[in-house]
Amino acid sequence: MPLRPVLHFPDRRLREVSKPIEAVTDEIRALARDMLDVMYDEPGIGLAAPQLGFPVRLVVVDVAWTEEGAEKSPRILVNPEIVHAEGTLTWNEGCLSVPDFQAEVERAERVRLRASDLDGNALELEAEGLEAVCFQHELDHLDGVLFIDRISRLKRSIYVRKRMKQLRQGDEAGSQPASEDARQG
Numbered sequence: 001m002p003l004r005p006v007l008h009f010p011d012r013r014l015r016e017v018s019k020p021i022e023a024v025t026d027e028i029r030a031l032a033r034d035m036l037d038v039m040y041d042e043p044g045i046g047l048a049a050p051q052l053g054f055p056v057r058l059v060v061v062d063v064a065w066t067e068e069g070a071e072k073s074p075r076i077l078v079n080p081e082i083v084h085a086e087g088t089l090t091w092n093e094g095c096l097s098v099p100d101f102q103a104e105v106e107r108a109e110r111v112r113l114r115a116s117d118l119d120g121n122a123l124e125l126e127a128e129g130l131e132a133v134c135f136q137h138e139l140d141h142l143d144g145v146l147f148i149d150r151i152s153r154l155k156r157s158i159y160v161r162k163r164m165k166q167l168r169q170g171d172e173a174g175s176q177p178a179s180e181d182a183r184q185g
């Protein structure tokens with residue numbers, strides 16, 4: 001089956017607030033598999049269900065995997081919530097839904113999360129650095145928030161103008177691959 005396409009800014013579906021998952025059905029399990037396939041194919045280090053057009057609170061993250069062959073060790077999180085955050089750090093972020101753009105974003109340095117896995121088991125996770133950034137970025141997607149909402153108005157408007165021009169020129173296919181220093185989610 002072909003991979004599901006990732007929605008790109010300014011698709012309005014990226015702005016929806018996603019709904020909690022009441023029960024992990026076969027459809028949710030299939031969606032999680034599709035999300036992993038897309039994440040590893042792009043490649044990205046995280047993906048949220050609304051990026052594929054499904055407004056449900058499901059994210060997948062794997063910050064360790066690289067194309068050069070580290071083991072895949074994805075985390076699949078159902079209804080994730082940040083229950084504690086501390087410290088601040090600045091990270092150069094990109095996003096599979098925001099083509100051809102990276103920018104520094106200030107985030108919490110460490111987070112504690114609660115979620116469930118696909119079997120309904122409660123999870124509590126702690127993360128710092130890149131993984132903490134990735135969780136915050138993916139959870140933002142569940143609330144319809146993109147990393148470009150967290151940068152200066154000036155930088156955002158420069159990007160939005162460039163993006164609109166790109167779309168007018170029908171240059172969607174001309175996207176640059178992600179560089180190593182700003183892997184995307």
Ligand SMILES: [Zn+2]
Nearest residue numbers: 095096097185
């Ligand atoms: Zn993203």
